[in-house]
Amino acid sequence: MSLLAVEQLDARHGLLKAVRNVDLSVAEGEIVALVGANGAGKTTLLRTIAGAHRPESGRITFDGADIARLRAYERVKLGIALVPEGRRLFAGLTVEDNWRVAGDTRRTGPWDVEALLALFPMLKGRLKTPAGLLSGGEQQATAIGRALMTNPRLLLLDEISLGLAPLAIDNLYRSLTKLFSSGTALILVEQNLNRALGVATRVYCMLEGRIVLECDAGLASRQQITEAYFGLRRDSGREMRP
Amino acid sequence: MIWVDQVIQGTLLGGYYALIACGLSLMFGVMRIINLAHGDFAVLGAFAVWLLVARTGISPFFALAVAIPLMALLGAALQRWVFERSLRAGALVPLLATFGLAIVTENLLFEGFGADTRSLAPEIGDLAFDSWTVTDRIYVGHLAVLVFVVAVVLLVGLQAFLKWTALGRAIRATAEDPDTAELVGVNSRFVYAVAAAIAVATTAIAGTFLAMRATFDPYSGPTQLIFAFEAVVIGGVGSLWRTLIGGIILGIAQSVGAQIGPRGFLLTGHIVFLVVLAVRLLLSGADLGAIVRRARTGPRRSRSL
Numbered sequence: 001m002s003l004l005a006v007e008q009l010d011a012r013h014g015l016l017k018a019v020r021n022v023d024l025s026v027a028e029g030e031i032v033a034l035v036g037a038n039g040a041g042k043t044t045l046l047r048t049i050a051g052a053h054r055p056e057s058g059r060i061t062f063d064g065a066d067i068a069r070l071r072a073y074e075r076v077k078l079g080i081a082l083v084p085e086g087r088r089l090f091a092g093l094t095v096e097d098n099w100r101v102a103g104d105t106r107r108t109g110p111w112d113v114e115a116l117l118a119l120f121p122m123l124k125g126r127l128k129t130p131a132g133l134l135s136g137g138e139q140q141a142t143a144i145g146r147a148l149m150t151n152p153r154l155l156l157l158d159e160i161s162l163g164l165a166p167l168a169i170d171n172l173y174r175s176l177t178k179l180f181s182s183g184t185a186l187i188l189v190e191q192n193l194n195r196a197l198g199v200a201t202r203v204y205c206m207l208e209g210r211i212v213l214e215c216d217a218g219l220a221s222r223q224q225i226t227e228a229y230f231g232l233r234r235d236s237g238r239e240m241r242p
Numbered sequence: 243m244i245w246v247d248q249v250i251q252g253t254l255l256g257g258y259y260a261l262i263a264c265g266l267s268l269m270f271g272v273m274r275i276i277n278l279a280h281g282d283f284a285v286l287g288a289f290a291v292w293l294l295v296a297r298t299g300i301s302p303f304f305a306l307a308v309a310i311p312l313m314a315l316l317g318a319a320l321q322r323w324v325f326e327r328s329l330r331a332g333a334l335v336p337l338l339a340t341f342g343l344a345i346v347t348e349n350l351l352f353e354g355f356g357a358d359t360r361s362l363a364p365e366i367g368d369l370a371f372d373s374w375t376v377t378d379r380i381y382v383g384h385l386a387v388l389v390f391v392v393a394v395v396l397l398v399g400l401q402a403f404l405k406w407t408a409l410g411r412a413i414r415a416t417a418e419d420p421d422t423a424e425l426v427g428v429n430s431r432f433v434y435a436v437a438a439a440i441a442v443a444t445t446a447i448a449g450t451f452l453a454m455r456a457t458f459d460p461y462s463g464p465t466q467l468i469f470a471f472e473a474v475v476i477g478g479v480g481s482l483w484r485t486l487i488g489g490i491i492l493g494i495a496q497s498v499g500a501q502i503g504p505r506g507f508l509l510t511g512h513i514v515f516l517v518v519l520a521v522r523l524l525l526s527g528a529d530l531g532a533i534v535r536r537a538r539t540g541p542r543r544s545r546s547l
Contacts, residue, residue, distance in 0.1 A: 052425055076427035088422040090415045101415045104408040105427030150427050 001064065003028045003185050004049065004080075004154055009058030011041075011048045018044040020209035022058070026154060031186045033200035033217065035193060037229060040206040042189045043085050046156045049187075050082035051075040062154070076105055079153035083160060085189075087143040091132030095123060095142050098131050102149035109151025110182070116145040120175050137168030141175065154185045161192060169195075193225060207231045247380045248497040254382065256473075256493025257390030258455070260486040262448035262466055263473035264397055265441035267485040270474065272417040272437040275325055275336045279343035280445060281467030285460065286347055287313050287446030288362070288453040289355060295365050302362050302450060309446045317442025318435040325438060326431065344463065351460035362453040370454065389451045393489070396444065397482045404482075413437055472515040478522070491518075 002025040011019040018041045026032050034042050047053040049060060051072030060068045067075055081102075090098050099113055117124050120141040126134065131142055140160055147155060161169040173195065180186070180199055190196040197203065197217050205213035205228040213228035226232070266280045277283075287309055294305035320343070328339040363370040369388070373381040404410035412433050416423040420430040452458055452466065469492065477488020492511050499510025 050425055052421060071429075072421075072424035073427050073429045076425065082425050084422060084425060088419060088425075090418040090422070092418055093411070093414055097411055097414070100408075101411045101423070101428065102426035104412065146426055 002026060003030075003063060005059075005061045006045075006049065007059040007061075009045070009048065009060065010056040011044050011053055012056050013044070017056075018209055019048065019055075022206075022209075022211055024204060024211065026185050026187060028153070029183045029185055030202065031180060031188065031200045033196035033203045034187055034189045034206065035191075035196055035203060035225065035229060036206035041209040042206055043158055045206070046082060046158050046187065046189060047084075050080055050156055052082065052084075073105075076150050076152075077107065079107065079151070080156070081147035081150045081152035081154070082156040083143050083147045083158060085158040085162065087139050089131040089139055089143055089146070092130055094128050095131055095134070095145075096127040098142055098146050099149045102146045105150045107151040111148040111151050113149075116148060119148075119178055120145060122171070122175075135168070136164050137171060140164060140168075140172060144176070144179075148179070152184060154187070155179075156187045156189075158189045159191065161190065161195070173199075193222070193229075197225075205229055243377070243379050244501060245498070248501045249494055250376075250380065250382060251386070252494030252497030253490050254386040254390045254493070255497060256486075256490030257386075257393035258448070258451060258489070259469050259473040259492050260397060260489030261389065261393040261451065262445070263470040263477075263485050263489055264393075264400065264482055265444035265448075266467075266470045267474045267477075267479060267482060268400070268437060268444075269441040271479055272413055273321075273325060273329065273336075273434055274333075275329070275340065276471075277441070278337065278340040278467065279347055279463070280340075280470055281465065282344045282347040282351075282463030283313070283316075283442055283445040284449035284452060284466050285458055285463040286351065287449035288458050288462075289351055289460075290446070291450045292360055292362060292453060295362065302365050302454065306446060306450045309450070310443050313446040314439040314443035317438040317440070320442070321435045321438035322431075326434065344467075348460055348463060355460060357459060359457045359459045360453070361457040362450065363455070366454055385451075385455055389455065392447065392451070394486065396447065397486050400440070401482045409433070409436065469511075472511060475522075476515055476518045 004026040006022055006024040009019055009022045010017065022045060024045075034045070036042050044053055048055050051067075051070060051074070055068060058068070059066060062075070062078055062080060067078065090101070093101070096113065099116065103112065113127070122138060123141055123145070126138060131139060134142060144157070144160065160172065164172065188196060188200060200217045203213070203215060203217050203225065204211050205225055207228065208231070212231070213225065215224070262281070262284055266277060269275050269277050290309040290312065291302055291305040294300065294308060295302050324339055324343065325336060328335040366385075369385050372384045374384070375381055404414055412423065412428045413436065415426070416428055416430045416433045423433070424430050448466070449458070452462070473489040473492050474485055475488070476491050477484035477486070491514065495514040496507050496511040499506030502510070
């Protein structure tokens with residue numbers, strides 16, 4: 001049985017239908033990449049799974065229970081955590097307070113302040129610094145750490161390399177190897193296809209709110225994904241015509 | 243020597259202003275609501291204490307201990323049924339809602355208690371007028387010192403609560419970004435209700451001390467609101483320490499002003515407030531047009547696909 005199952009999900013921003021009839025599933029411990037152009041609906045899909053955005057219709061089940069009606073903080077307590085696009089740190093709070101707010105959810109698991117400092121050594125000595133004063137890479141590490149403090153079973157990572165220097169991205173991904181092998185289920189939204197395919201076992205590609213391709217990361221050819229990404233061949237993958 | 247005296251009296255008076263301002267500061271800092279009924283809640287608290295004392299004959303301090311949880315409940319209920327709803331409708335609606343609450347509170351009190359001026363001073367015995375002699379020219383009242391000490395303890399306690407406790411951290415995180423706070427497991431509605439409960443509960447303390455050191459009637463609220471507002475602006479929003487400093491500056495300005503001339507008391511306070519406000523706006527390089535535009539369009543809500 002899958003840990004997360006999204007069925008026939010629709011979500012909109014006012015008149016704009018951002019997510020259309022999406023089916024998606026993540027197994028326990030699985031790493032899934034979600035790729036697609038800007039505006040394809042990836043962020044809305046993640047925010048809807050996390051509870052920050054109300055779906056219009058469809059089902060979201062987590063560990064067998066329907067969670068579509070639960071508020072975001074209740075889903076955190078069940079074990080879903082989102083690292084939001086643009087990090088969204090509490091800028092006036094110190095790194096440590098950013099983490100401890102999340103840690104106050106009291107879910108048990110391997111992640112605490114010590115474990116996070118081992119994962120992100122760059123943040124040693126920065127614990128008492130207001131999050132707003134950190135560099136971009138440090139901020140992203142703090143944001144990932146904040147989500148991990150809730151000891152999630154499913155972690156949603158939304159464009160963690162956005163706005164970072166290439167060197168900072170390398171650093172971040174090197175730090176995350178331990179996370180990727182920790183057995184936490186992940187949905188990774190990433191613009192960089194190589195990075196996404198290097199980590200994930202399965203790939204979903206979104207175009208204009210729909211899932212247009214779903215396949216094993218090992219089997220997917222770049223050609224196939226590129227076509228789905230740009231919508232060059234609408235009949236590829238599991239595109240469903242109306 | 244007379245000026246030293248005025249500074250001392252002004253500092254003690256500032257303790258009262260800090261006491262009435264801290265709830266206003268907290269509510270603005272956390273919920274971004276300027277509660278125009280804040281002064282009226284203080285008067286409501288004073289009437290609650292006065293009624294308990296008049297009916298049961300207990301000490302006003304015991305009556306205050308009863309009134310504080312009642313006012314906290316009122317704050318939480320108002321957050322749940324009034325503030326939370328009005329916040330969804332943009333920046334202007336909460337202001338109108340609290341303005342309405344102010345009018346309703348004043349008139350309900352008038353309906354219930356009439357226009358009589360009341361005071362709790364007769365209920366606290368010697369505390370109302372006893373004083374210590376510092377020099378042969380300077381006396382400090384027991385009550386004024388008590389109010390100052392209570393203010394400092396309350397503000398230090400609240401600041402420590404915000405800084406060191408889990409609920410305090412949740413309040414600070416929610417104040418910065420309620421949506422994201424929810425995403426890390428904070429029930430923002432509960433946190434808002436707690437903050438509103440604390441803010442309204444503090445008005446009961448301020449109102450009771452107002453009633454002990456002076457007189458009050460159903461329409462005393464707005465004046466207290468102005469003093470609280472001035473203390474918050476002079477100190478600057480962001481921490482309760484600043485509110486304490488703001489209250490003391492306002493108190494000193496008023497006392498020194500009163501020494502200069504009989505009408506100086508209020509005038510000097512207002513002038514200091516306006517000067518600080520103008521300096522703050524200039525120093526921040528504020529674009530007044532942008533402030534007006536922001537007020538029209540409501541708080542920033544960042545959303546992306």
